[in-house]
Amino acid sequence: MRTVYVGCVGLVAAALVGVACAQEKKSATVTITVPESGYKETIVTVDGVELKGTGATREFTAPNLEAGKEYTFKVEARIEPNNYTKITRPREITLKAGDAAKLDLTTEDKKLDKIVVRWVPTPVDIVDEMAKLAKIGKNDVVFDPGCGDAVMLIRPVKELGAKKGIGIDIDPKMVAAAKDKAKAEGVAEKIVITEGDILNEKDMAGAAEATVVLVYIGDDLGARMSPVLQKLLKPGARVVSHRFKLGDWKPDRTVTVKGADGDDYVLHLWTVKEKEKK
Numbered sequence: 288m289r290t291v292y293v294g295c296v297g298l299v300a301a302a303l304v305g306v307a308c309a310q311e312k313k314s315a316t317v318t319i320t321v322p323e324s325g326y327k328e329t330i331v332t333v334d335g336v337e338l339k340g341t342g343a344t345r346e347f348t349a350p351n352l353e354a355g356k357e358y359t360f361k362v363e364a365r366i367e368p369n370n371y372t373k374i375t376r377p378r379e380i381t382l383k384a385g386d387a388a389k390l391d392l393t394t395e396d397k398k399l400d401k402i403v404v405r406w407v408p409t410p411v412d413i414v415d416e417m418a419k420l421a422k423i424g425k426n427d428v429v430f431d432p433g434c435g436d437a438v439m440l441i442r443p444v445k446e447l448g449a450k451k452g453i454g455i456d457i458d459p460k461m462v463a464a465a466k467d468k469a470k471a472e473g474v475a476e477k478i479v480i481t482e483g484d485i486l487n488e489k490d491m492a493g494a495a496e497a498t499v500v501l502v503y504i505g506d507d508l509g510a511r512m513s514p515v516l517q518k519l520l521k522p523g524a525r526v527v528s529h530r531f532k533l534g535d536w537k538p539d540r541t542v543t544v545k546g547a548d549g550d551d552y553v554l555h556l557w558t559v560k561e562k563e564k565k
């Protein structure tokens with residue numbers, strides 16, 4: 288909590304200001320609206336302390352605020368829309384004694400919010416189905432933003448003779464695992480893995496070289512990455528996403544394939560057209 292003195296209202300005698308203010312202590316309340324994920328309850332903290340409650344709203348009371356002062360609190364929502372995505376949404380709210388404020392934590396702020404998607408590998412047979420949908424051949428350069436252990440690069444290079452695989456991952460442990468795996472599979476010389484963030488256009492440079500993108504990254508991150516991807520990709524490039532769409536970019540085809548494990552897998556295909564370049 289940060290406090291800023293803003294003066295007492297309605298007092299005439301300057302000499303009495305300090306005394307009068309000190310006596311006027313009141314609470315302030317905030318009704319905080321949060322996203323309901325259906326997977327896990329959203330956790331809300333104020334200055335690091337978790338608020339009690341469940342559902343779409345939480346109530347915060349700041350007790351004993353001195354009249355004439357402003358108090359700034361750090362509020363944070365930790366949202367888990369599914370078992371692989373964690374969104375941290377930090378905000379600040381400034382209160383005065385007697386306030387009954389509202390704070391909406393349901394809307395995204397692209398600059399402030401942090402999204403972390405953990406590694407969940409795509410099964411090998413589904414990678415092969417994605418490669419088939421993208422019609423990967425020996426002239427293709429395949430890019431995977433959020434490559435994990437690089438299965439989506441190793442399979443096309445090893446099994447289909449793709450020219451090159453380029454992967455980035457934000458997690459240095461996954462970068463090391465991907466490099467080790469490419470070496471173990473004997474395709475290290477054709478696969479370039481670097482540590483990078485798919486939300487950083489510079490780190491996404493591999494997209495400009497790619498003729499095919501294979502991706503599995505979740506709705507929230509995918510939507511944020513989509514404009515960068517569309518900007519960098521060449522016309523004619525094919526994008527196949529395992530399960531998730533890429534924001535409001537409408538896929539040209541969506542298919543459901545049966546996995547070796549008996550589960551259904553949804554795959555989306557886009558082919559970059561001249562007019563779609565941003």
Ligand SMILES: C[S@@+](CC[C@H](N)C(=O)[O-])C[C@H]1O[C@@H](n2cnc3c(N)ncnc32)[C@H](O)[C@@H]1O
Pocket residue numbers: 402403404405406407408409431432433434435436437438439455456457458461483484485486502503504508529
């Ligand atoms: C669901 S896994 C998919 C891995 C691989 N593409 C596959 O399908 O097997 C998502 C991967 O993206 C990485 N990742 C998450 N956020 C990222 C970001 N902002 N930039 C780059 N990689 C990220 C994670 O570390 C994880 O390895």
